[in-house]
Amino acid sequence: MLSSSGSLRTRLAALFGAVLLVGGAIVLFATSNFAQRAADEAYDKLLASAALTAMESLSVIEREIHFDLPYASLDTLSLSKDDRVVYRLKSETKGLLTGYDKIPEPSPDDMKKDYKAGKPHFFTADYQGEGFRFIVLERLLVESGVQEKVWLQMGQSRLARTELARDLTLKALVGIAGLIVLGLLFVWLAAGWSLRPLLRVEDELLQRQPTDLKPLATQVPSEATHFVEAINRFMGRLQRNQDRNHAFIAEAAHQLRTPLASLQAQAELAAEDVDAEVFRSRAERIRRNAQETNSRINQLLSYATLAHRVDVLVPELILLEDVVVQCLADLAPLAIRQNVELNFDNHIGAVEVLADPEALREVLRNLVDNALKYGQTNAVKAEVDVTLEAADKPGWVVLQVRDYGQGLPEELLKQVTRRFGRGEFRQQNGSGLGLAIVEQIIHGMGGTLELENGVKGGLKARLLLAVNT
Amino acid sequence: MISFCSKRLITSKISEAIKPLVLCIGLLTNLFYLPASAGNYPAPAIETEKLQILSSTDESVMKSLLTDYQRIYPHVSVEYIDRNTVPLFNKFIEDYKKGSSSDIIISSAMDLQIKLVNDGYAATHSTENIGWVPEWAQWRKQAFGFTYEPGVIVYNTKLLAPENVPQSRFELIEKLRDQSDYFMGRVGTYDIESSGFGYLLASQDAQQASTWGRLTENLSAVKVKLYDSTSGMLKAIQEGELLLSYNVLGSYAYTAIEESEQLGMILPSDYTLVMSRVGFVSKRARNAKAGHQFLDYLLSERGQQLLATEARLYPIHPAVSGEATYSGLQQAAQNRGPLKLIKLGPALLTYQDKLKKGNFLKEWQEVIR
Numbered sequence: 027m028l029s030s031s032g033s034l035r036t037r038l039a040a041l042f043g044a045v046l047l048v049g050g051a052i053v054l055f056a057t058s059n060f061a062q063r064a065a066d067e068a069y070d071k072l073l074a075s076a077a078l079t080a081m082e083s084l085s086v087i088e089r090e091i092h093f094d095l096p097y098a099s100l101d102t103l104s105l106s107k108d109d110r111v112v113y114r115l116k117s118e119t120k121g122l123l124t125g126y127d128k129i130p131e132p133s134p135d136d137m138k139k140d141y142k143a144g145k146p147h148f149f150t151a152d153y154q155g156e157g158f159r160f161i162v163l164e165r166l167l168v169e170s171g172v173q174e175k176v177w178l179q180m181g182q183s184r185l186a187r188t189e190l191a192r193d194l195t196l197k198a199l200v201g202i203a204g205l206i207v208l209g210l211l212f213v214w215l216a217a218g219w220s221l222r223p224l225l226r227v228e229d230e231l232l233q234r235q236p237t238d239l240k241p242l243a244t245q246v247p248s249e250a251t252h253f254v255e256a257i258n259r260f261m262g263r264l265q266r267n268q269d270r271n272h273a274f275i276a277e278a279a280h281q282l283r284t285p286l287a288s289l290q291a292q293a294e295l296a297a298e299d300v301d302a303e304v305f306r307s308r309a310e311r312i313r314r315n316a317q318e319t320n321s322r323i324n325q326l327l328s329y330a331t332l333a334h335r336v337d338v339l340v341p342e343l344i345l346l347e348d349v350v351v352q353c354l355a356d357l358a359p360l361a362i363r364q365n366v367e368l369n370f371d372n373h374i375g376a377v378e379v380l381a382d383p384e385a386l387r388e389v390l391r392n393l394v395d396n397a398l399k400y401g402q403t404n405a406v407k408a409e410v411d412v413t414l415e416a417a418d419k420p421g422w423v424v425l426q427v428r429d430y431g432q433g434l435p436e437e438l439l440k441q442v443t444r445r446f447g448r449g450e451f452r453q454q455n456g457s458g459l460g461l462a463i464v465e466q467i468i469h470g471m472g473g474t475l476e477l478e479n480g481v482k483g484g485l486k487a488r489l490l491l492a493v494n495t
Numbered sequence: 496m497i498s499f500c501s502k503r504l505i506t507s508k509i510s511e512a513i514k515p516l517v518l519c520i521g522l523l524t525n526l527f528y529l530p531a532s533a534g535n536y537p538a539p540a541i542e543t544e545k546l547q548i549l550s551s552t553d554e555s556v557m558k559s560l561l562t563d564y565q566r567i568y569p570h571v572s573v574e575y576i577d578r579n580t581v582p583l584f585n586k587f588i589e590d591y592k593k594g595s596s597s598d599i600i601i602s603s604a605m606d607l608q609i610k611l612v613n614d615g616y617a618a619t620h621s622t623e624n625i626g627w628v629p630e631w632a633q634w635r636k637q638a639f640g641f642t643y644e645p646g647v648i649v650y651n652t653k654l655l656a657p658e659n660v661p662q663s664r665f666e667l668i669e670k671l672r673d674q675s676d677y678f679m680g681r682v683g684t685y686d687i688e689s690s691g692f693g694y695l696l697a698s699q700d701a702q703q704a705s706t707w708g709r710l711t712e713n714l715s716a717v718k719v720k721l722y723d724s725t726s727g728m729l730k731a732i733q734e735g736e737l738l739l740s741y742n743v744l745g746s747y748a749y750t751a752i753e754e755s756e757q758l759g760m761i762l763p764s765d766y767t768l769v770m771s772r773v774g775f776v777s778k779r780a781r782n783a784k785a786g787h788q789f790l791d792y793l794l795s796e797r798g799q800q801l802l803a804t805e806a807r808l809y810p811i812h813p814a815v816s817g818e819a820t821y822s823g824l825q826q827a828a829q830n831r832g833p834l835k836l837i838k839l840g841p842a843l844l845t846y847q848d849k850l851k852k853g854n855f856l857k858e859w860q861e862v863i864r
Contacts, residue, residue, distance in 0.1 A: 095848040097702045104840035106634045110613050111841040113852075124850040153617045 035217040042213040043206070046408040052201040054195070056204075061194035065187040069106055069159065074146055077161045077180040080113070084176065086169040091117060091176065093124060100482070106186035112153065113180040127183060129153055132162045157184040158444065209462075223250055225258070237266040240355045267473070278326050285319040328392070329463055339382040339470050343494055345375045350412060353390045366398055366408045373415040377423050383469045389464045393427040393487045401429025406483055417490055424488040433479035461487075533576045540569035546785035548575045549597035551583050551604065551692070552772060552808075553726070556747075564792050571785055578605035579723060580691025584611070591779050598786030598796060601746070601774040604691030605640070606698070606843040608773040612638045617775040618783055618846035619819075622791050632771055632811055634839040638769025641793045642808045643821045644832070646696045646747035648761040649729065654736045655759075663765040663832070667741065669711040678717040678806045683728045687859060688723035692770075693723070696742045697844035698855060699768050699837055705766070711862045714741070719863065733757055742768075749819055750807040751824035753779050764832035769824070770833055772808065773839065 080099040085092045093115055103111050114125030130151035142146040147162045158180040168173055223246040230244050241258040289312060296308040356369055361368040379386075390412075397410040407430045418422045465475045469487055476488040509783070534554045538544075550557065554577045557780065561573050566657070576597060578586060583600070584607045590596040602608050611617060617846035632640035650660055650666065661667035671678055685693020701707040718769070722728045722736065725744040729751045731737040752758045774793060776786035792798045799812035805818045817823055828834050847851060 092854075093850045094854060095845050095851045097842060097845045100840035100845050101840075104838070104842050107630075108842075109793070109841070110615070112613075112845060123847055156615075 033219065034212060038165075038217045039210055039213050043210055046206045046209045050206055052200060054202055055200040058191070058195045061191040061198070062187075064194065065190040066159065068190065069182070069187045070161070071382075073148075073161045073180060073182055074106060074160060076100065077113075077146070077163050077178055080165050080180065081165060081178050083180070083302065084115075084165060084167070084293055086167055086172050090170070091120075091123060091167065095124075100281075104184055105182075105412055106182065109185050110156070110158075110183040111181070112158070113178065115176060115178050117176045118174045120461075123176070125179075129179065130158070130160065130456065132160065132179065137162055139163075139242045153181065153183075157188075159187065160183065173323070188484060215391045216276045227254060231257075237268075239268065263418055272326055273331060281322055281326065282319065282320060285315055285322065287316050324487055332390070332404075339385055341380045341382055341465070341471070343378050343380055344386070346379050346491070347372055348424065349386050350390060350425065354394065354412060357391060357394050360395075360398055361410065364398055364402065364408075366402060366410055367411065368394070371410045371411065371413040373413065374423065377414070379423070380494045381473075381491065385467050385471070389467050389489070390425070390427070392461075392464050393489075396427040397431075397446070397485070399429055401431035401485060404432045406430040419490075421493050421495065423491055423493055425491065427487045428480065428484055430482070431481070432482035433483055433485045434477065439477050439479070529761040530718040533560075533574060534558075534563050536575065537572040538570050538572040542572045544568075544572070544782055544785055545574065546571050546599075546782060547597040548599050548601065548789065549583060549587060550601040551576065552580050552582045552601055552806075553577065553747075554768055556808065560578060560801050561795070562707045563791060563797070563801055566766060567792065568581055568785075568788060571788075579689070582690060583607075583690065587611065587616070587777070591777065594779065595781050596779050598774050598780040598782050599774055599789050601772060602691070603644075603770060603772050605770055605773050605839065606695050607691050607791050607839055608638055608775065609841065609843040610847050613769050613844060616778055618778045618780065620776055620785075620787055620790055620840065621736065622787065624791060625794055627813070628794060629811070631836055631838040636850075637777045638773050638839055639790060639794060640773050640839055641799070641811060642746065642772040642787060642802065643811045644770055644772070645740045645762055645771065645824060645828075646768040647734055647745040647748055648739055648741055648763060649743040649748045650731045650739035650761070651735060651737065651757055653757050654735055660759065660761065661739075661763075662761060663763050664704070664710060665765060667763075668706065668709050668713050671717050675717050678738060680720065681717045681736070682714060682717050683720045683722055683737045684714060684742050685728075685730055686723050688856060689723040692744065693742065694846070695770065695837070695843075697766055697859070699835070700742070702720050702846070703768070703835055710741075712861065715863050721764060721863070722813060729758070730843040739766065745824075746808045746819065749809075753807075755834060762831050766835045767828060767831070769836045770832050771811070771837065771839070778825055780821060805850040827862045834844045 053181075058373050076099045079096055081434055083094045083096050083099075088100065095113075100111055101205060103109065112126045112129050114127065115123040115128060117123055130149075130153055132147055132149050136149065137147040141164055147158050151160060158181040160179055162177055162179045164175060167176060217483070223244065223267065226244045227242060227246065227250075230242055236291075239261045241261065242254050244254070246254050249340060288468075292308055292312050292315065296305055301307045303389065350370060350372075354368060394410060394412065401410065404406060409430055411426075411428045413426045415424050415426070442490070463476070468475045468491075473489055473491040476486075476490065478486050478488070480486055548557075548561075553674070554575050561575060562828065565571060565573065576586075580602050581604070582841070583602055587596055588598055588611075600608070602734070612635060617635075619635050619636050620639065625636070625639070628639060644720045648661060659670060661670050662706075671682065678838050682690050685695040685696065687694040693847065697707075700767070717722075720731070721732070722740075725747045728737065728740040729745055729748060732740055733751070733755060735757075745762075748760050774790050775784055776790055793802075794812075794816055796812055799810035799815045802808045802810035803815050803817045803820045808822060809824055811821045813821065815821075818827070844856060
């Protein structure tokens with residue numbers, strides 16, 4: 027069982043829930059403010075109507091200010107149930123005419139500003155520890171010898187306003203909570219719905235035969251195509267590995283069965299020989315055959331090792347010269363044993379390439395090894411030259427391994443780098459075995475392998491690699 | 496105390512023709528006697544608490560409720576201070592400003608009560624058993640009306656011929672105008688200057704209808720006699736001093752009529768004002784808990800039942816039945832005319848405005864005197 031890093035659904039729900047909660051809180055805050063304003067607006071109208079009705083009954087009779095508070099005025103205010111009412115009538119010269127003396131005073135500046143704008147002046151203040159909303163109306167009495175300003179201030183406690191605002195906010199809250207719940211439900215379902223293609227992929231994979239490595243056929247949304255592509259690429263690699271393993275096993279079986287059968291036959295013949303001379307000659311043949319078989323097994327294993335690398339190249343920045351020097355140093359004892367001169371000429375100095383160092387070393391080892399083993403027959407000179415030089419294509423370098431042997435027949439030059447073909451192995455005593463895989467590795471690194479015979483004989487194996495800039 | 500005990504022997508004979516509007520019975524006179532008094536009701540058990548009630552309702556009317564209350568709360572001693580509405584209002588404010596007041600204040604002057612509540616003197620009364628109280632009978636959960644009493648015309652059945660009994664204000668005006676000699680000096684009403692309740696009814700009349708001006712003029716023409724209590728008026732009618740009296744408190748009249756054959760009562764058919772006795776718990780009560788308890792008791796079914804059967808104060812509880820109840824009055828008024836309910840609310844402050852009150856009283860004085 028894989029360890030899971032939590033459910034996608036829960037993650038989505040948590041994220042979306044958090045967004046909804048924050049959004050909801052903001053909306054609620056705004057709604058509460060709005061509700062407060064709306065409640066004030068509604069009840070301000072009531073208050074203004076009550077005050078205006080009262081103001082109507084203001085008159086001057088025989089030079090006396092006369093005020094007959096209409097029943098309708100305070101009755102209007104009873105519409106906001108349970109709210110206290112205070113009022114007062116003040117004149118410029120006589121002060122308090124009637125009503126409550128000690129109610130909060132309006133700010134004269136704000137009052138003037140509102141009057142200039144042609145609006146009644148509203149303000150909110152505390153009276154006897156309770157929040158009140160006040161209106162102040164001004165009127166200039168100009169009648170038969172009287173000219174003075176009077177102010178009617180009327181106030182109402184805020185119970186009804188608060189209740190209305192609370193009611194509106196509460197209703198909004200119910201709506202918001204409902205939306206949050208719906209939103210979460212939606213995310214929950216949507217997450218399940220969007221994950222369905224992945225479940226289909228899962229089903230397809232589960233229902234497959236173990237050997238079926240065909241690309242997935244399930245249609246997936248664009249977001250999941252990369253995921254499916256990755257799976258398909260991975261399966262492709264598995265498929266190639268599997269193909270190669272099959273080919274390898276078939277080839278190995280074929281390659282080993284023949285020499286072993288021949289060994290067996292020679293050994294049987296040898297057992298019947300009485301002539302010591304013939305027997306020795308047969309034994310010698312058996313030894314050579316065994317050596318050859320041994321060498322072939324080594325090649326097969328080396329090939330298996332290399333072949334494995336093709337799909338698991340881990341490129342890194344490497345100094346080409348270092349790799350070459352190190353690899354040649356490893357092979358130096360072999361060259362010495364065979365009495366072959368091993369040279370390295372670097373014509374361009376330090377060059378960096380992006381490649382898998384292990385694979386590159388293996389490739390070079392293979393090429394040099396081939397040159398040492400097969401390039402010495404009928405050689406013009408016992409020499410293997412490794413050179414590093416700039417390629418014709420700018421930004422590329424050529425790593426060349428050259429021997430001075432008999433080279434390869436023209437018809438083989440193209441073939442050796444091909445994938446295993448039937449009988450291909452036999453043709454060159456295995457000399458071409460490594461080349462096929464070398465070509466594959468180099469190809470995997472983005473480079474190419476070229477083979478050609480030298481003018482004066484010998485084989486040139488040229489690796490073309492891109493320089494890292 | 497004047498006793499009319501002999502009259503109690505006269506049994507109730509309600510004239511079928513005008514039943515239930517005119518009820519004639521003998522008279523219980525202790526209702527008529529209204530001193531400014533304080534009654535003490537020591538706790539039946541060991542006293543642990545005191546309750547002080549400041550009320551405009553006659554102590555005699557409330558006696559049975561007080562003792563019943565003490566049956567539930569036997570450790571509470573009750574002091575019942577009885578004042579007319581205006582002195583009550585003044586005493587309360589005076590006490591309050593000194594720092595502490597009576598625990599519960601009961602008055603039939605609804606406007607004065609509302610003024611006290613509006614001006615912040617009342618404590619909020621929030622208990623579970625007030626859910627049934629109708630909107631009109633409560634304000635701010637502080638002022639509670641617990642009765643439903645009509646303002647009526649009471650007349651002397653022996654002295655006033657049936658054809659002279661006015662059924663409405665229009666008829667009253669007409670009769671006073673047409674037979675001013677006959678009614679001269681023999682009509683009574685509240686002195687609205689000294690009685691807060693009288694002022695409330697008069698101001699409602701002035702606000703409700705256009706008849707008020709003509710009515711006062713005609714009352715003035717027959718040299719109306721002014722009283723500061725319903726009991727005074729009932730007594731004067733009973734004694735034959737008055738033929739009729741306008742704006743009499745129906746609940747008291749009802750009790751009196753049940754006891755006296757000489758008294759009759761009219762619910763004016765143009766409209767009948769209905770008022771409520773209002774109680775609130777003082778914010779500076781010495782024993783607020785007991786105040787709330789008593790208010791709860793007044794609004795409880797048990798208290799309301801006693802208000803109907805003993806105090807005859809027309810309780811408002813829908814479960815209480817009988818003639819002197821909310822439903823009884825509704826029924827009685829059914830084929831007469833509208834009942835104009837005086838609702839609790841800030842509109843009642845209108846006639847308590849200094850200028851308004853001054854003008855209203857000035858006009859009254861100019862007409863009546």
